[in-house]
Amino acid sequence: MADRSDHREVNELEEVSPLTLNRLSFYLRCLRHLQESGVSRVSSQEMAQRYHLSATQIRKDLAQFGEFGIRGVGYDVDALATHLSSLLGLDRHHALLIVGMGNLGSALAQYLGFNYGSFRVVAAVDNDPRKIGRKVANLTVRSSADLKEVVRESGAEIGVLAVPAEAAQENYDALADAGIKGVLNFAPVRVKRRTNVPLKNVDLRINLEELAFFLR
Amino acid sequence: MADRSDHREVNELEEVSPLTLNRLSFYLRCLRHLQESGVSRVSSQEMAQRYHLSATQIRKDLAQFGEFGIRGVGYDVDALATHLSSLLGLDRHHALLIVGMGNLGSALAQYLGFNYGSFRVVAAVDNDPRKIGRKVANLTVRSSADLKEVVRESGAEIGVLAVPAEAAQENYDALADAGIKGVLNFAPVRVKRRTNVPLKNVDLRINLEELAFFLR
């Protein structure tokens, strides 16, 4: 039905499982790859085979947000990529602010570099006076005390927490207060989140520990 | 029953859900924290409250591997920590080998440093002749061509993949062939795993993209 896909917008902000979101990101990456390969149409089955996914799941995941496919034919690669890109908010750049310029913070600054997909590191703060003013990967480290100002000036939307475990909660709260819209937390603690400031955890140690389990 | 906990060994290598494994790592971390705080006994309820967890789930998770608690009393913090540590294979050191010494690989080498919990970076390889021989964080970068030799000499057990997406699969396979026991993959692709070489993925970009979804 024609208006079915117009209703898509209605559903977009409903609860989407993180697992689904995760896969959608991955689908988009696959589609980019297909674009590079010059493929303009793809069926869920073909995608599944190429990238080790489940065809049914691809269809279910996409169907949550509208009818993007053509029955009997498949999906238009460009169109679907555009839809997903917009759905995931990747059709524009997002500014990152790194909090904590120790080993991890500096490493991330270097790795993410100036430009990382739709993401751009625009500022870095630390509370150690010895680090403030130092240059790391084109950024001048600023004081955590000036967080609000830094956020406002830089237009940062996403905070990247690279502080010690003890400091994670207070820094998350400070970021939230400073108007940051989302936080990626590398500190190995469970931070209490506010409903309006989404939080994703990346815990390197837990990942290593899960592997260690298989090596006993 | 007394012999119930002796049978624990029998179950240890049965399929354990990654979700459970993940939580077990986290429980251990909580227990370490309790030890530092001088707490010697803890109930599932108390742990749940302190660290924002579910008491029932803590009990179910632990019960899979034996009867570690005392009914009516709770868990002995030290004893449980020891059990979990051994269960997860964290009662000894694990040697890491970093593959790919670009931005991410170097960043990881610096961050993980010489000693990171039970994990120790013992070697680093790259296939770029310009990088071979360079020193990064006390390590001399060696050639990917010598992978087998490097693994044997260094005793590396876990490979850390920090190579571009295109190179991930071949490097995973090379690691497996070289006798590596597990792989932590930072490349943004789904690598086809061999049953005897466990694989964990850490995908920074997907995590950022999931956050971006909430900022549209």
Next chain:
DNA sequence: AGATGTGAATGAGTTCACAGCT
């Protein structure tokens, strides 16, 4: 009494199987 360990109930997520378009 008070906390564990666990079957039973519920809920979330995935896969199946097919109706409905093109």
Next chain:
DNA sequence: AGCTGTGAACTCATTCACATCT
């Protein structure tokens, strides 16, 4: 004919509720 979109079946995970033990 072929592939999408989707209710129904199924599997996996979490939560409930209570018997069991100290």
